Amino acid sequence: MSCVEQQALLYQLPDGRFQIVDKGALAPMMTGHEYVLVEEDFAGYLRSLNLPQLKVVAAVIYDPRQNREIRTHEQLLIGERFSWDPAFECDLDGERILLMEGTYVFVSPTLKERLESSPFQYLRFSEGMRGFAGGP
Numbered sequence: 001m002s003c004v005e006q007q008a009l010l011y012q013l014p015d016g017r018f019q020i021v022d023k024g025a026l027a028p029m030m031t032g033h034e035y036v037l038v039e040e041d042f043a044g045y046l047r048s049l050n051l052p053q054l055k056v057v058a059a060v061i062y063d064p065r066q067n068r069e070i071r072t073h074e075q076l077l078i079g080e081r082f083s084w085d086p087a088f089e090c091d092l093d094g095e096r097i098l099l100m101e102g103t104y105v106f107v108s109p110t111l112k113e114r115l116e117s118s119p120f121q122y123l124r125f126s127e128g129m130r131g132f133a134g135g136p
Helices: 040-049 109-116
Strands: 010-012 018-020 029-032 035-039 054-058 061-063 068-070 073-078 097-100 104-107
Touching (some): 040 054
């Protein structure tokens, strides 16, 4: 699962805030190494689903160009993780959200169906590993 909108590049500071490090715009969903930030409405929606091993916490985005803090997003702490290793099998029963290699968000087929019919039309989905490493 990803966002159709181009996202700003962020870096997590030692104090926990996420600093904008380029001129990109804040997207409704932003992912990077060890972080997934989503707009507040989507965070509330995911929170209401009570997904296993998902915790949603407040996030602060720091814009150094304007010296201001932005509080429009929340951080998804995804406890279900997996690696690129093809021998690793994920439990995809029910509604689940997973994180691959600390960066890429995956959802189970059941959750994908729910999200596709949600009001969050900026979400993009691909099947399995399609779209990774230059694949189709």
